[in-house]
Amino acid sequence: MDINIKFTIKVTKKDASIIDNTVTSFANRFLTSVPADIDRCIKHLEPIIEERRRNMENMNDMLSWLMAEAEGDETSTRNLTLKILTVNFAAIHTSTMTFYHALFYLAEHPEYMEPMREEIEEVVDREGWTHSAVKQMFKVDSFIKESQRLNTLGCLVMDRVACHPVTFPDGTYIPKGTHMSIPAHALHTDDAVYENPHTFDPFRFADRTKQQYAGHKGDMVSTSTEFVAFGHGRHACPGRFFAANELKLMLAHLVMTYDIKLQGNAGRPPNMWFMVHCIPNLKAEILLRKRVD
Incomplete structure (x- = not known):
């Protein structure tokens, strides 16, 4: 985990081309770790790859897919x-930015925490902190999806x-x-697709009685x-199932553990744009307080 996190940071700071050994320069080898x-x-x-090579027919994970x-x-x-x-480089920063976008909405609208708490408590009391429970956190899922709708990682x-x-x-x-x-x-x-499309409606997708959902x-x-x-289509993100569970667990834990609001009670921090890429505000400050029952 430590290598993956630091690799993502270092590659971003340096020349991303060094991840391809065909273009690694002599200078890069001495100017970056x-x-x-x-x-x-x-x-x-290496030992994991060698083990996969000996037993490929019984393996079904990302590494075995790449090897095949x-x-x-x-x-x-x-x-x-x-x-x-x-692959890990692509997953780390995208999940982080997606979570921050949702976090800013939660800090701007703390009134949405209680409905999610009620859902989480009911499901966890019945199912425990299990995969089945996470699948039934419809409000949590909808909150993140609505944030994604308005803050896709890029406009293209x-x-x-x-x-x-x-x-x-x-x-x-x-x-x-x-x-x-x-x-x-x-x-x-x-607006031909979504009602009030510019409005953040956190539980827009949670109503399963609607035919489209x-x-x-x-x-x-x-x-x-x-x-x-x-x-x-066929090339949709294959890691979205893992990412969704990860994001929902993170948001559920935060909602159950902390109270949250924006510093100064200001509105949601404006996004930052780099060419076609949408980035959560890097200077925004939020306040967290351990929840007291």
């Missing part, structure tokens, strides 16, 4: 380690490159090599042409 961190990670993963798809030099222990580090998602020329039914022609994206922010704030359609892991925070 990332190569040493990679070597440390190889020592940890690897070809040529991609099968080396170093390159498999780099892929694991890259699902970047694609056309491998072949395509003509759509309406006559739109996409030449080979065209770069395309889905306008997530515009889609998520479309019946069953598991309202869950944050459910992708659709109307909700693309995790992408959509």
